Amino acid sequence: MVKINVLSSGSSGNAVVFETDKNSILIDDGVPFKKLCELLEKEKLSLNKIDALLVSHEHSDHISGINVLLKKKPIPVFVADCVAQFIRFPDDFESKINLIEPEKDFFIGDFKIKPFLLPHDAILTFGFAIFVNGIKIGYTADLGTFNEHIIKNLKDSNCLMIEFNHDLDLLHNSSYPEYLKIRIASKIGHLSNEQAAKLLSKTITDETRAIYLMHLSKETNTKEYAKIAAYNALKEREFFVEITNHLEPSRPFIF
Numbered sequence: 001m002v003k004i005n006v007l008s009s010g011s012s013g014n015a016v017v018f019e020t021d022k023n024s025i026l027i028d029d030g031v032p033f034k035k036l037c038e039l040l041e042k043e044k045l046s047l048n049k050i051d052a053l054l055v056s057h058e059h060s061d062h063i064s065g066i067n068v069l070l071k072k073k074p075i076p077v078f079v080a081d082c083v084a085q086f087i088r089f090p091d092d093f094e095s096k097i098n099l100i101e102p103e104k105d106f107f108i109g110d111f112k113i114k115p116f117l118l119p120h121d122a123i124l125t126f127g128f129a130i131f132v133n134g135i136k137i138g139y140t141a142d143l144g145t146f147n148e149h150i151i152k153n154l155k156d157s158n159c160l161m162i163e164f165n166h167d168l169d170l171l172h173n174s175s176y177p178e179y180l181k182i183r184i185a186s187k188i189g190h191l192s193n194e195q196a197a198k199l200l201s202k203t204i205t206d207e208t209r210a211i212y213l214m215h216l217s218k219e220t221n222t223k224e225y226a227k228i229a230a231y232n233a234l235k236e237r238e239f240f241v242e243i244t245n246h247l248e249p250s251r252p253f254i255f
Contacts, residue, residue, distance in 0.1 A: 001254060001255070002135045003019045003252055003253070003254045004017075004018055004159060005018075006244045007031070007040065008039060008249075009215050009244035009250070010244070011246075012061065013065070013247060014031070014061055014062050014215070015027075015030065015036060017040075020111075022109055024045070025053070026054070028054075028063070029053060030059075032068075033065055033072060039249055043252065052076045052078060052108045054108070054128070057142065058085075058122055059122055059142070070093065074096060075096070079097065079100065080100060080124050080126065082124050084097060102116055112130070114128065114153070116129065119143055120142045120143050120188055121144070121189060122142075127139055127141075127150065136158050137159045137161065139161045140154065140162055141163050142163060142190065142215060143163060144190060145188075150199075157207065159208075159209065159210040159211070160200065161211075161212040162191070162200055162212070163213075165193075167222070170222075171184060171192070171220040176219070184220070190217075193230075204237075209255070212253075213230055227241075
């Protein structure tokens with residue numbers, strides 16, 4: 001069994017749990033501790049069963065809940081060295097910090113994980129190819145563009161998790177200041193629905209069974225726009241497709 005639980009995805013906070021019968025890992029924690037516990041409870045998940053925390057990058061919507069989480073449950077953390085500098089770890093936590101590097105596989109229980117670099121305006125941003133119990137999950141939640149290396153790491157995934165951040169027209173017509181519009185639309189910003197659909201079309205294979213549309217903007221996107229873009233890329237093929245929520249769980253998928 002491999003279960004995917006997207007507890008929250010977007011600028012309000014990010015937290016995703018992958019679990020097997022033996023192990024569970026949490027990717028990012030940008031959610032207040034009380035809210036994280038509520039989200040876990042809604043999905044009948046136990047904080048006590050989470051074995052490790054995996055950090056994608058240092059932006060606050062991905063790390064702001066980590067300090068309190070680790071005080072309550074001091075689980076091992078897997079993080080890039082330069083990203084670790086931005087996290088407020090509890091005192092005497094050094095022994096539980098595991099430094100990870102691009103393209104170097106590591107293991108957490110049943111999980112084999114390969115981090116790979118994503119273009120995003122952070123010190124360093126990882127995507128992850130996650131292998132567990134014969135299942136591959138391709139995870140890319142924050143990126144401004146994509147290249148052949150990213151496509152290669154995502155291909156043959158049984159579950160694709162790809163950012164569908166904004167609709168370009170909604171972004172350009174939004175009340176955001178001009179510098180922020182430029183940042184979001186840049187190659188180190190966030191994927192538009194159109195870009196994400198292209199990435200989806202290049203990475204879907206016969207192995208793909210589930211697709212999560214990640215990190216939708218509340219201000220410059222709608223679920224309907226993201227869904228239309230994704231389904232255009234799917235070309236009438238049938239998949240489990242879930243559009244993720246801010247601070248609310250999405251439908252889980254179980255392999």
